[in-house]
Amino acid sequence: MVAEAVTKKLYDAATMGDVASFETLVQQDPFLVDQVSFARSRNLLHIAAANGHVEIAGKLFSIAPEMCWWVDDQGMNPVHVAAMKGHLDILKVLLEHDLSPAMERLHRGQTVLHLCVKHHQLRALRFLVERLGDLARAKDDDGETLLHLAVRYNQVEMVQYLQENKTIEKLTENSMGKTALDILRERSQHTSTYSETEKVLLRLTEPFIFNEFREVTDMTMVVAGLIATMAFQAAVSPPGGVWQEDSSTHSAGKAVMASSHPDLYKQFSRANTTAFVSSLLVILLVAFRAPTSAPVFVIIIWYAALVSMASIGVSYGITFIMTNPVETVTVGLIATILVLVFMGISLLVGAYSHILQLHSAWKSTKQHQEDQTFAHRIFRWFDQIN
Structure with missing residues (x-):
């Protein structure tokens, strides 16, 4: 059982990015890092990923790479947390040798890419789409693609990126038989981004030869x-x-x-x-x-x-x-x-x-x-x- 005082020191070091204190604690007991857990069932790698501390995340990953698979009470592993927060440098560290943790599904079948769309993380989305390939075509349990979700969350830049990307599924329907354009037209047409989003989506119905x-x-x-x-x-x-x-x-x-x-x-x-x-x-x-x-x-x-x-x-x-x-x-x-x-x-x-x-x-x-x-x-x- 890890002493409460040591646990608090580890937590503070991971939260504040205090590399010197973290290294001192790990030198005293290298097995500490994978024995402690915190609120919401998160481990130290979750904490470092959430706060964007690349150096500590890298050291934790080198000591105990299996920490990438540890899920919190929301079903998210550290890769999901880093993507949700948009910490690109941490994603690069965690996915350098193994993409598998990023393939893990979340609640209702959503992927780490769906998570990027929901939390407005376009840079993280671009990076992960390039690395994860076919996962970009995945649908959640409601049959919704990334484009469906980007329209629902009013993400014009993401809609633009997804419309241009060759990997993404675009004209597909969700389980209710609706395309992204259908979802847009269900919303109020008086929003500031409606016409711009509609213009982008209508490009998908251009003459087939242009596509x-x-x-x-x-x-x-x-x-x-x-x-x-x-x-x-x-x-x-x-x-x-x-x-x-x-x-x-x-x-x-x-x-x-x-x-x-x-x-x-x-x-x-x-x-x-x-x-x-x-x-x-x-x-x-x-x-x-x-x-x-x-x-x-x-x-x-x-x-x-x-x-x-x-x-x-x-x-x-x-x-x-x-x-x-x-x-x-x-x-x-x-x-x-x-x-x-x-x-x-x-x-x-x-x-x-x-x-x-x-x-x-x-x-x-x-x-x-x-x-x-x-x-x-x-x-x-x-x-x-x-």
Whole structure:
């Protein structure tokens, strides 16, 4: 049994961060640290983690790492306490060798990440999401994700971070069939953060191509690189080849097409140059990691990719005309086909986005109606017929 006086000294040292007193007590009896407990069933590591004393927490962890698993009367181990208080340095110490204590669930199935959201600890949340991976997708016993909880606790910055993060589940429903946007719309729309939070959440229903574009940057680089290579090769070896020697009408190395079909060659050069430059723009933005969470950059990359593909298509069409004896194929016909194809793609994307928005609005209205009491609906019906 540890003497009450020694217990108090240990508690004071852990609470105040008195490293010298703590080391003296531990030198006298190294087994003291895992024999004492305090109010709310907390151990010394809980106390150090709660008060942000990194050095003492590190010494305790090195002496008795099993203290990380000790839970208090709220079911929280020292990792949970450090996360709740936002003590990032202590989290780094406690999770340096083993992430398992951070995986332990709390009351009603909540995780340490849910705890960060509830206590407004964005820095701790960012750190833990990077370290814990798939745990960021976990739901509690009510089916609520981190995004649901961030909306409930009116955490705009956290909603922004979660919306941008690729690991987090976003469009999922809780056990009541509600998304984060549904939860937001149930609240008063007169709060100062309502419109900002709604704007962030509505980005989740953007045209699917903008959301998917963030996931396919590697493929985008490959496609843009291929188009740039094709355009460069077409410039070096244009349709019809190049003159092999000088003459009175042309110079060696110049395109034969420039002399035989000058108007067609101008169109070919413009289309080929456009394809090359626009594909380089895509490569530049993706390679230097433009902030694709911002819609403007997504739109620039997306339309630059469309322009490069359309231009290389025109370039191919002109090459086809030059090398094919069929006279019915014209640049105008090829351009018309390309315009129709890309207009069709744009219409499909726009229609898909509109359908998503309509579905979201319908679902929110339906949920609101279902939440009304039966008597309230009867009174509304009575008012309408009168």
